[in-house]
Structures are given as structure tokens and as C-alpha cells.
Amino acid sequence: MAGLSLLDWALDGVLALLLLWLAWRALSTPALFRAVVLFIAFGLVLALVWARLFAVDVALAEMAIGAGVTGALLLAALVRLAPPIGRGRAHGRNGERDGA
Amino acid sequence: MTQPVFWALVGMALVVLALYALIVHAHLLRKVLALNVMSSGVFLVFIGLARRTPGEDVPMAADPVPQAMVLTGIVVAVAATGLALALIVRLRVLTGRTTLGDDTGD
Amino acid sequence: MMLRPRTDRQAGPASSARADKGLPPAARALLVLALLAVFAGLVLAVLSLSEPAPGLAAAVDERIDESGVSHPVTAVLLNFRGYDTLLELVVLVLAVMGAWSVGRARGCAGNVPGPLLRQLPRLMAPLMVLVAGYLLWVGAHAPGGAFQAGSLLGGVGILLCLSGYPLPGWANGPALRVSAVLGVAVFAALGVVAALLPGGAPLDWPPAQAKTLILTIELAAMLSIGVVLAALFAGGRP
Structure with a gap:
């Protein structure tokens, strides 16, 4: 796979740095909601990387699953994990009552 | 360094990064995040190295078998x-906690 | 449920406080050193790979005419390595069985959507179903296929759930369970039929009928993947 131009390398380098930075932030930022949103952004950048590597099938799947469905699953779980009592008003609906 | 090797190295960096987070963080949701990043890193190694295939005549030629395995892997993940x-x-519903272990979480 | 950033404030500080005191600094430094060693080993492994790379691209190219489709990834997924895909569909069914066995879903009917979420699914859901059908069909000769189409269908289910769209009662009954296992059932049944043909083997499609068989399996697999992903989002048995 010779013949990568300088522009190709620059694009690859920027994408790789962005990917690693997003992964690091998603795994280290203290607030969980922000971590999940950063993880969704990570999935979208990863889809771009798949496209760069000519893995278009994988890019499509990553776009729909890695960024879309996984993000929705994580956000839904985050809402269900949130403390339902304590700070406030009518937020109890989101929490505990989903048990059988 | 060629492009396949470059992306394989990035994938391995992701795996190691996520392994660190998996060990250090106690909150289970964050462990799930770390596992997902880790699987993405493994997929990156697969897809990166898939382009080392000797199909040099076509510039886009990549080995379809690792791609199919990664597709399967994404859905399983x-x-x-x-x-x-x-x-x-x-x-969380049963115990009120979001971590594992014997400590009472204080 | 409403996805509001307030979970940020509630779940955030507690979790970070707990996460940061797990390991003493010395253990953490040791861990970093060990992981750096692991990384170095992995780097060495990649740099020492044999240079004329071995691969299966040539083998796939050679037999692609017998596979019934012209896109190599789809050929690998549904013909050359059919067991992978069959077992993956089994994994999906097992995951949803696991999720259903730990609790009951709250159901989507209680979700009260905002103005955007009330209108968006009306616009998006039909379009997404259309794109899913297109992706399934185009997968025979271009990037696309059952996985991408199925995950789009899963997205439709999630969107409908978030908007509290009233599903008919039968949708949560046997229909849900049947469509969740339909992919495995169709795939395995056709695989057994292929074995019964003269000179056949399990999951070995005769070239003349391969395209029809693959599209049938993909249709069932797409439905199953979509249903399973939406059911996992709902988070428990209905």
C-alpha cells in the first residue's frame, strides 16, 4: 500500500489523534453523561476511520450500531441508574420502578 | 511505516488505554465504556492489517474476511x-450500588 | 424516558469520587508500567509480521462466482463463513433472553415526548425502513447487508419507543418472540435443507439458488437484529 501522499498522512494523523483523545476523555472525564456523549463522538470518528481504510461495510455498521444504538443503550441505562430520590421534584418516575 | 501498520498501532494504543480504564474505574457503566473502546481497538487492528493483503493490483483491495469478522464483532459487542x-x-435496583466488590462503598 | 443532562450532575460527582480512590498511587504507577510493557510487546508483534502478508482475499476472489453475490464481504458473511453469522444470531437471541430474565421493561407507552420527538418519528421512521430495505438489497453487490439494515430497523424501534408511539398489543406478544428468533430459525433450517440435497453439506448453498437463499436469510436476519436491538433498548421482558 505504497503511495500515500503527505495529505493522506496528515488526515490519518489528525483522525488518529482525535480518536485517541476522544477515547481518553470518554474514559477519564468525571461526569458519566459527558463520558457517554464523548463515546458517541468516538464512534462517529471511528466510522470515518473505517471509511479511510476502505471498509465501507464496517463504516456503515459502526455509524448505525457503534454510534447510534450503543449510544442510545448507554443513555437509557444512565437514566435508569440515576438516583430517583433526593434532589428533587417529580423525577422518581425514571428510576426504581422498572424492577419486576 | 505503512498505513496498515499505523492504524494497527493506533488500535493497540486504544486497547491498552481502555485496559487501564477498565482496571482503574469502579463504576460498572464506565467499565462497559472501556470494554467498548477496547473492542474498537481490536477491530482497528483487524481492519488495519486486512489492508496488508497482497492484492496490490487494485488499490482498494482489502481482505474481506477480517472485515466480515469485524462486522460480526460489532453486532456481538x-x-x-x-x-x-x-x-x-x-x-442498582436490587442493591442501590453501581460497583462490584465487598466494600460498602463509603 | 427523557434524556436530560441532569443525570450528569447526579451521577457524575459520586462516581468520580469513587473511581479515583480505588488504587493507591504506587499500584497505579506499577499498573501503568505493566501496561506500557504490554503495549511494547504488541508493537513488536505488529512490526515483526511477515512482509508478503498472508490473506484470504485471493481465495475469496477465486470462488466469488459460486457464492451467489458479487460483494465479497456479503459472500464471506453468508456463504463462505456462514457458521460465524449463524452463531452471531444465536448470540443475539441469548443476549435478549438474558436481558429479559433479569427484569421487566417499563414499556414505552409511558414516555411523553417533547414537540420535536412527537413529530420526528413520523418523518424519520418510514424513511429509515426504506433505507434499511435498500441496504439489504444493495448488499448483494455493494457495501450493505443484513447487519446495517437490521441496526437501522433497531433504530426505528428505539425512536418509536422514545416517542411513546402506541404499538398494537400483539406486537409485544408472540410476534416479538417469533421475529427475534426468525433469523436463527430460517438460517438453520435452510442450512439443514442444503445438507439434505444430493452432494450437499450444511450451510453449503448450491450456486444456482445461492442468491435467493442468501436474500431470504438476510431478510429474516435483518428483522431479528432490529427486533433484538430494540428489545435490548427497552431493557427487560415486555
Whole structure:
């Protein structure tokens, strides 16, 4: 796979740095909601990387699953994990009552 | 360094990064995030090295077998994530905690 | 449920406080050193790979005419390595069985959507179903296929759930369970039929009928993947 131009390398380098930075932030930022949103952004950048590597099938799947469905699953779980009592008003609906 | 090797190295960096987070963080949701990043890193190694294939005549030629395996892997990863999240939510409902271990969480 | 950033404030500080005191600094430094060693080993492994790379691209190219489709990834997924895909569909069914066995879903009917979420699914859901059908069909000769189409269908289910769209009662009954296992059932049944043909083997499609068989399996697999992903989002048995 010779013949990568300088522009190709620059694009690859920027994408790789962005990917690693997003992964690091998603795994280290203290607030969980922000971590999940950063993880969704990570999935979208990863889809771009798949496209760069000519893995278009994988890019499509990553776009729909890695960024879309996984993000929705994580956000839904985050809402269900949130403390339902304590700070406030009518937020109890989101929490505990989903048990059988 | 060629492009396949470059992306394989990035994938391995992601795996190691996520392994660190997996060990250090106690919150189970963050462990799930770390596992997902880790699987992405493994996929990156696969897809990166798939382009080392000797099909030099066509510039886009990449080995389709690792691509198919990664596609399968992505779907399995989301299924495992869904099951893990259901278990975490259940743990939270039953015990009020979002971590594992014997400590009382103080 | 409403996805509001307030979970940020509630779940955030507690979790970070707990995460940061798990390991003493010395253990953490040791861990970093060990992981750096692991990384170095992995780097060495990649740099020492044999240079004329071995691969299966040539083998796939050679037999692609017998596979019934012209896109190599789809050929690998549904013909050359059919067991992978069959077992993956089994994994999906197992995951949803696991999720259903730990609790009950709250159901989507209680979700009260905002103005955006009330209108968006009306616009998006039909379009997404259309794109899913297109992706399934185009997968025979271009990037696309059952996985991408199925995950789009899962997205439709999630969107409908978030908007509290009233599903008919039968949708949560046997229909849900049947469509969740339909992919495995169709795939395995056709695989057994292929074995019964003269000179056949399990999951070995005769070239003349391969395209029809693959599209049938993909249709069932797409439905199953979509249903399973939406069921995992709902988070428990209905």
C-alpha cells in the first residue's frame, strides 16, 4: 500500500489523534453523561476511520450500531441508574420502578 | 511505516488505554465504556492489517474476511453491551450500588 | 424516558469520587508500567509480521462466482463463513433472553415526548425502513447487508419507543418472540435443507439458488437484529 501522499498522512494523523483523545476523555472525564456523549463522538470518528481504510461495510455498521444504538443503550441505562430520590421534584418516575 | 501498520498501532494504543480504564474505574457503566473502546481497538487492528493483503493490483483491495469478522464483532459487542447494561440496572435496583466488590462503598 | 443532562450532575460527582480512590498511587504507577510493557510487546508483534502478508482475499476472489453475490464481504458473511453469522444470531437471541430474565421493561407507552420527538418519528421512521430495505438489497453487490439494515430497523424501534408511539398489543406478544428468533430459525433450517440435497453439506448453498437463499436469510436476519436491538433498548421482558 505504497503511495500515500503527505495529505493522506496528515488526515490519518489528525483522525488518529482525535480518536485517541476522544477515547481518553470518554474514559477519564468525571461526569458519566459527558463520558457517554464523548463515546458517541468516538464512534462517529471511528466510522470515518473505517471509511479511510476502505471498509465501507464496517463504516456503515459502526455509524448505525457503534454510534447510534450503543449510544442510545448507554443513555437509557444512565437514566435508569440515576438516583430517583433526593434532589428533587417529580423525577422518581425514571428510576426504581422498572424492577419486576 | 505503512498505513496498515499505523492504524494497527493506533488500535493497540486504544486497547491498552481502555485496559487501564477498565482496571482503574469502579463504576460498572464506565467499565462497559472501556470494554467498548477496547473492542474498537481490536477491530482497528483487524481492519488495519486486512489492508496488508497482497492484492496490490487494485488499490482498494482489502481482505474481506477480517472485515466480515469485524462486522460480526460489532453486532456481538452491542448485544453484550445491552445485556451488561440490563444487569447493571438490575444490580442498582436490587442493591442501590453501581460497583462490584465487598466494600460498602463509603 | 427523557434524556436530560441532569443525570450528569447526579451521577457524575459520586462516581468520580469513587473511581479515583480505588488504587493507591504506587499500584497505579506499577499498573501503568505493566501496561506500557504490554503495549511494547504488541508493537513488536505488529512490526515483526511477515512482509508478503498472508490473506484470504485471493481465495475469496477465486470462488466469488459460486457464492451467489458479487460483494465479497456479503459472500464471506453468508456463504463462505456462514457458521460465524449463524452463531452471531444465536448470540443475539441469548443476549435478549438474558436481558429479559433479569427484569421487566417499563414499556414505552409511558414516555411523553417533547414537540420535536412527537413529530420526528413520523418523518424519520418510514424513511429509515426504506433505507434499511435498500441496504439489504444493495448488499448483494455493494457495501450493505443484513447487519446495517437490521441496526437501522433497531433504530426505528428505539425512536418509536422514545416517542411513546402506541404499538398494537400483539406486537409485544408472540410476534416479538417469533421475529427475534426468525433469523436463527430460517438460517438453520435452510442450512439443514442444503445438507439434505444430493452432494450437499450444511450451510453449503448450491450456486444456482445461492442468491435467493442468501436474500431470504438476510431478510429474516435483518428483522431479528432490529427486533433484538430494540428489545435490548427497552431493557427487560415486555
